[in-house]
Amino acid sequence: MKRSTTVYYFDHSATTKPNKEVLDTFVKVNETFYANPASLHEMGVDSNSLLSRARKQVADMLKTEESKVIFTSGGTESNHFAINGLARTLQGRGRHIITSSIEHPSVLESMKQLANKGFEIDILPVNEKGVISIDDVKERLRKDTILVSVMHINNELGSIQPIKQLAEVIHQHSRAIFHVDAVQSFGKYPITFPLIGADVLTLSGHKFNGLKGTGIVAWTGHVSFEPIIVGGGQEFGLRSGTVPVPQAVAFAKAMRIAFENQEAMQTKYIQWNEKLRNFIRNFKDIRILSPEDGAAHILTVSVRNIKGEVLVNALQARGIIVSTSSACSSKQTKISHVIKAIGLPDGYTKGVIRISLGTSNSDEQIDYFIENFTAIIKQVKGD
Amino acid sequence: MNRIYLDHAATSPVHPQVINKLVETMEKAYGNPSSIHATGREARKELDNARLILAKSIGAKDQDIILTSGGTEADNLAIFGTAYARKNLGSHIITSQIEHHAVLHACEKLEKEGFDVTYLPVNEQGQVSIEDFKQALRDDTILVTIMLGNNEVGAIQPIQEIGLFLKDHQATFHTDAVQAYGLMPISVEDLHVDLLSVSSHKINGPKGIGFLYQRKATKLSPQLFGGQQERKRRAGTENVPSVLAFAEAVSIAQETMDEKQKLYQNFKEIMISTWKDKGIAFQVNGNVQSTLPHILNVSFKGTDVEALLVNLDMAGLSVSSGSACTAGSIDPSHVLVAMFGENADELRNSIRFSFGYGVTEDDIMEAATKTATVLNRLVK
Numbered sequence: 001m002k003r004s005t006t007v008y009y010f011d012h013s014a015t016t017k018p019n020k021e022v023l024d025t026f027v028k029v030n031e032t033f034y035a036n037p038a039s040l041h042e043m044g045v046d047s048n049s050l051l052s053r054a055r056k057q058v059a060d061m062l063k064t065e066e067s068k069v070i071f072t073s074g075g076t077e078s079n080h081f082a083i084n085g086l087a088r089t090l091q092g093r094g095r096h097i098i099t100s101s102i103e104h105p106s107v108l109e110s111m112k113q114l115a116n117k118g119f120e121i122d123i124l125p126v127n128e129k130g131v132i133s134i135d136d137v138k139e140r141l142r143k144d145t146i147l148v149s150v151m152h153i154n155n156e157l158g159s160i161q162p163i164k165q166l167a168e169v170i171h172q173h174s175r176a177i178f179h180v181d182a183v184q185s186f187g188k189y190p191i192t193f194p195l196i197g198a199d200v201l202t203l204s205g206h207k208f209n210g211l212k213g214t215g216i217v218a219w220t221g222h223v224s225f226e227p228i229i230v231g232g233g234q235e236f237g238l239r240s241g242t243v244p245v246p247q248a249v250a251f252a253k254a255m256r257i258a259f260e261n262q263e264a265m266q267t268k269y270i271q272w273n274e275k276l277r278n279f280i281r282n283f284k285d286i287r288i289l290s291p292e293d294g295a296a297h298i299l300t301v302s303v304r305n306i307k308g309e310v311l312v313n314a315l316q317a318r319g320i321i322v323s324t325s326s327a328c329s330s331k332q333t334k335i336s337h338v339i340k341a342i343g344l345p346d347g348y349t350k351g352v353i354r355i356s357l358g359t360s361n362s363d364e365q366i367d368y369f370i371e372n373f374t375a376i377i378k379q380v381k382g383d
Numbered sequence: 384m385n386r387i388y389l390d391h392a393a394t395s396p397v398h399p400q401v402i403n404k405l406v407e408t409m410e411k412a413y414g415n416p417s418s419i420h421a422t423g424r425e426a427r428k429e430l431d432n433a434r435l436i437l438a439k440s441i442g443a444k445d446q447d448i449i450l451t452s453g454g455t456e457a458d459n460l461a462i463f464g465t466a467y468a469r470k471n472l473g474s475h476i477i478t479s480q481i482e483h484h485a486v487l488h489a490c491e492k493l494e495k496e497g498f499d500v501t502y503l504p505v506n507e508q509g510q511v512s513i514e515d516f517k518q519a520l521r522d523d524t525i526l527v528t529i530m531l532g533n534n535e536v537g538a539i540q541p542i543q544e545i546g547l548f549l550k551d552h553q554a555t556f557h558t559d560a561v562q563a564y565g566l567m568p569i570s571v572e573d574l575h576v577d578l579l580s581v582s583s584h585k586i587n588g589p590k591g592i593g594f595l596y597q598r599k600a601t602k603l604s605p606q607l608f609g610g611q612q613e614r615k616r617r618a619g620t621e622n623v624p625s626v627l628a629f630a631e632a633v634s635i636a637q638e639t640m641d642e643k644q645k646l647y648q649n650f651k652e653i654m655i656s657t658w659k660d661k662g663i664a665f666q667v668n669g670n671v672q673s674t675l676p677h678i679l680n681v682s683f684k685g686t687d688v689e690a691l692l693v694n695l696d697m698a699g700l701s702v703s704s705g706s707a708c709t710a711g712s713i714d715p716s717h718v719l720v721a722m723f724g725e726n727a728d729e730l731r732n733s734i735r736f737s738f739g740y741g742v743t744e745d746d747i748m749e750a751a752t753k754t755a756t757v758l759n760r761l762v763k
Contacts, residue, residue, distance in 0.1 A: 009422065015415040015620060023409055027402055030589070036393040040692060041701040043388060073452030073591060076609040076619035106609030106618055113608055206620065211409070213452065213591050213622030228606070230492055231455040231485030240485060241455035242394055242582075244590030312420055321420045 008320045008365050012207075012358025013155050013184060013298055019209040019359075022254045026211060029246040037243050038234060051245045054252035061259050062201065063192040064220045070235040071248045074215040075183045075204030076106040081239065082179050082200050082217050083110045085225030086147050087119060090177070094144025100124040100132050100161075101341045102154050104181055108337070111149075124150075126341050129291035130159030134169055141174040151181040152196065153188070156325045156338040156354060158290045158298030160189075167197025177223055183207055187258030188266060188297050193220040203255075205247075209359055210254030214247045261359070269296035269357050272366045276355065279370050283377065287348050289339075297358065300325070302344065303351040306380055311353050314376045320369060322353050384699045387746045391585075391739025392534055392562060392678055393703055397628075398587040398740060404631040405589060408624035416621050417610060426623045433630035437594055440633050441560075441579060442570040449595045449616045450626055454561040454582030457595040458485035458528075460617070461557040461578040464603035465526045466493050472553055473523025479503040479511050479540070480721035481533050486559055487717070490528070503529070505721050508670040509538030516545055524554045531574075532563035535705045535718040535735060536669040537678030539563070546575025555601055561585055561593075565636035566643060566676050577601040583625070587740045588632030592625040647676040647738045650747045654679060654736065657751035663758050668722065668733055679736045682729040685762045691734060694757045700750055703735050 009017075018026075029050065035043035037051045052066065059066045072078045087097065099111055101123050111121045122140050124132045132150065141148075148170050150161050163180055170178045180198035182191050187208035191201070199221055205214030217225075231240030273296040280286055285304035303311060308324035315322055325336040335349050355369075388396070397405075412429045414422030431445065438445045451457045466476065478490050480502045490500045501519045503511045511529060520527075527549060532539050542558050549556050557578035560569060565586035571579055578601060582593040597603055597616070609618030651671065658665055664684035683691065688704045695702055705716035715730040723729045736750070 007422065011415070011418060011420065011422070014418050014423070015413065017413040018409045023406060027406060030397045030402060034394065034396040035388070035390065035701065039390055039393050039701070039703055041390065041696045041703065043386065043390075043701045044393075073456070074619050074622075077452065077607060080607055080609070080618075104609065109608030109618065204620075211624070212620060213625050229456055229459050230488040231458065231483065233484070233488075240459075240488070241453045242584060242590060244453075244584070246589075247591050309419060316420050321422050323418055323420065323423075 006319050008368055009360050010320065010322045010355045010357065010369070012360070013354065013356035014323055015206050015212065016209045016358050017360060018211055019254060019257055021257065022210055022250050025253045026246050026250040029249045033245055037245055038232065047245045051243060051248055054248045057252040058216060058218065058255060061192070061255055062218050063194055064218055067236065068220060069216055069218045070239050071243060071251065072215045072217060072239060073213050075104070075181075075202060075207070078202035078204065078215040078217045079104065079106040079181055080110050081225065081228050082202055083107065083147070083149055084114070084228055085238070086177055086179065086200070086223070087114050088226035089224050090146035091119075093175070094142075094146045095119045096122065096142050096145045098122045098124060098137065098140055098145060098148045098176070100126060100150050102126050102130055102156070102159070102338045103149065103151050104155060104183065107149055107151070107181060126159070128342050129294070130154050130157040130338065130342050131291070132161060134162060134165055137166060138169050138173060141170065141176065143174075145174050145176040147179060148176050149179040149181070151184070152191075153184040153295045153298070154338060155184045155298075156336060157300050157342070158295035160294055163196045163198065171197075184298075185295070186255070187262055188269065188295060190262065199223055205251045205254055208254055208258040211247055211250050214251045216251065265359060266296065272357055272361065273297070273299055275366055276369070279373070287344070289342065289344070289352065297356060299355045299357075301353060301355070302348040303353070303377065304347045306351040308350060308352050310380055311351065314380045318372045318376065320372065322355050325352055325354055385749070386699050386701060387742070387750050388701045389736045389738065389742065389750060390701050390703050391742075392735065392737035394584050394590065395587045395739045396741060397589055398632055398635055400635065401588055401628045401632045405624050405628040408627045412623055412627070416623060417612065429627055430621055430623050433627045436630040436633055440569075440637055441596055442572050443596050444599070446614065447596055447598060449597055449613050450621060451593045451595055451617060452591055453584070453593040454483075454559070454580055455485040457580035457582070457593045458483065458559055459489050460595050460603070460606050461580060462486060462489040462493070462526065462528060463606055465555045465557065465578070466498055468602040468604040469525040469555065473521075473525045474498045475521050475524040476500045477503065477516065477519050477524055477527045477554075479505060479529050481505050481509060481535075481538070481718040482528070482530055483534055483559055483561065486528055486530070505538070507722055508673070509533055509536045509668070509718065509722050510673070511540050513541050513544050513548070517548065520552065520554070524552070526557065527554050528557040528559070530559040530562070531569070532560070532567070532675040533718060534562045534678075535716055536680040536722070537562070537674035538669045539567075539673045539675060542574050542576065550575060562678070563675055565633070566640065568640065571596055571598065578603075583629040583632060586632050586636045588629040589625045592622055592629045644676045649744070650738050650742070651679050653744065653747050654751040657748065658755055661755040661759070663755055664762070668719065668729060677738045680733055681736070682733045683758055683762075684728070684732065686732045686758065688731055688733065690761060691732070691757070694761065695734070695754060698753045698757055700753055704733065705735060
């Protein structure tokens with residue numbers, strides 16, 4: 001079949017294309033404010049004030065203080081820093097940590113490392129919707145629980161965790177710090193500290209039309225971290241390495257654009273999700289895995305007795321880009337830990353595809369998907 | 384006022400061709416290279432090509448390159464990664480007193496965890512002695528980490544000699560080549576190093592990207608966990624646009640290396656002769672013959688570094704007192720302390736001039752003259 005030249009990109013949860021304005025800002029800062037923000041000369045001072053401004057914008061949007069935001073190289077480093085940095089600081093108080101079975105690999109792998117170092121990692125199961133139970137958390141909280149790390153929106157299913165209620169329970173019944181991986185939710189849901197109740201948050205720029213290699217950790221209240229990357233003592237001594245000012249400014253810009261467009265985009269995602277759902281429901285042997293009350297921008301489905309890779313390729317031949325589950329695990333042939341966690345009937349575990357919506361989509365693109373999907377399914381099933 | 388930026392060792396402007404590459408990639412190859420669809424595969428292909436350019440620049444193979452978020456992360460990965468992977472073989476580490484803080488602070492952290500660290504001294508030229516090194520080496524040494532060229536005074540270290548000596552020793556040999564890379568030819572085979580760190584923003588590439596070279600079969604425990612990227616050695620979605628732009632900067636740096644060496648040598652001579660002509664009392668810190676081409680660290684007799692920096696800055700010269708990385712402070716440089724001792728005048732009167740892309744001979748003449756004027760005003 002002839003390969004389609006137009007790209008219908010439905011893999012925004014893997015990564016997004018940078019916004020034009022973000023890109024322009026990035027180029028401009030690189031050209032003008034290239035000095036090292038730690039340098040004492042005027043050019044360095046100028047870079048540094050630009051960096052502070054970016055930091056303040058980020059802090060303001062999240063409703064925290066400027067001194068409680070650090071820039072990192074992305075979501076993975078942010079999660080790693082938050083979890084290890086907290087665990088190392090708090091280990092004197094206890095070594096019990098709670099997380100869920102459907103976290104991003106950057107969280108789960110960090111937990112595995114901590115388990116090797118003698119921390120006790122308590123992993124919460126999820127129901128068929130991919131949601132943890134608050135009572136379950138309540139029961140597991142102990143005197144020596146130092147950290148609870150639960151993601152807001154799951155990257156493979158779009159399940160939304162009851163973060164706010166969770167925060168209340170955690171804070172009421174323990175002294176544990178509550179870390180939330182909000183990488184998939186920023187720009188799709190209103191995210192501020194008062195709204196979600198977390199103590200520590202991680203965000204990644206390239207998931208909301210920012211640049212790759214950019215992320216932050218932000219926190220509120222009295223939280224202290226032991227640094228992971230050491231050296232020149234940048235970022236309040238918490239994260240060493242010359243701070244890439246152009247990236248920091250671009251991050252703040254991408255955040256602001258996503259923040260301002262969030263409501264309008266959310267309305268779109270809800271419409272598109274409904275349309276796609278209603279359409280896919282007609283297929284007897286396709287199971288919709290994303291819960292109805294989940295995030296609208298992620299719609300994960302499974303086709304019975306078909307391999308996800310086959311579907312991805314067939315859709316791609318018509319210019320439709322989707323992924324199997326998450327990009328981070330798509331090279332592995334084994335079934336994703338998230339898919340395992342929700343428990344699927346036989347025949348449905350291998351045919352998973354994720355349709356993830358974003359700012360590059362339009363009504364026409366959704367229509368195109370719908371127009372072509374039936375034929376593609378017929379083709380792969382050899383009907 | 385024409386501002387002259389002579390702080391290229393702190394960071395450097397991004398080359399226009401590099402910016403173009405960056406923008407082009409962000410618009411075209413924005414996919415996640417771990418995705419199996421076409422957008423992802425295209426990004427993967429571009430990433431592989433770029434990795435090959437990085438590898439070739441130091442005579443390595445593409446699979447030996449671990450992409451990181453910069454020089455600091457590369458140094459940390461080399462040091463923590465080696466120490467934790469090889470602690471069953473011993474707990475002794477050798478480094479020098481003049482390393483970058485990304486190395487020193489990592490070693491200090493390991494010391495607190497029970498590792499035994501030897502900090503080799505340097506002579507007045509800022510060089511480690513091979514004899515001192517041989518004496519410090521023990522059977523239980525698991526890591527030797529010595530920089531290739533120092534970032535404050537530019538002193539080039541006897542890496543090849545150390546590498547040769549370590550050929551039949553168990554120790555992993557790491558060199559921080561962040562300042563030397565792009566300004567002198569580097570071959571990991573000739574140097575006999577196992578690990579080597581490089582940073583992009585020192586050679587007109589984007590900030591926030593770098594790499595660690597890892598010789599095949601050199602044990603290293605990963606420090607950042609998550610996805611399976613970088614052959615499980617460094618998790619996180621690959622920063623494809625930055626890597627491609629970095630590779631572009633590397634290509635330019637390799638092509639212009641000879642030219643730069645000559646040009647910067649000339650810059651040094653212009654500054655030195657200008658100050659001699661104007662009767663300035665100064666001394667170059669380090670041995671000009673064995674110093675990185677782009678760094679000129681000078682001690683000006685009878686001055687104070689803080690007043691000097693402020694006045695040079697007002698005169699339009701962006702220079703520094705040492706490394707930019709000791710964020711915002713003018714603490715006495717640990718490098719100068721190692722070279723001259725704790726009470727030496729050089730600690731309080733030294734300035735680093737560092738050259739790079741865009742600096743012209745005219746800029747250098749103007750900078751030398753302005754410096755002389757400021758000095759004449761300050762030293763009465």
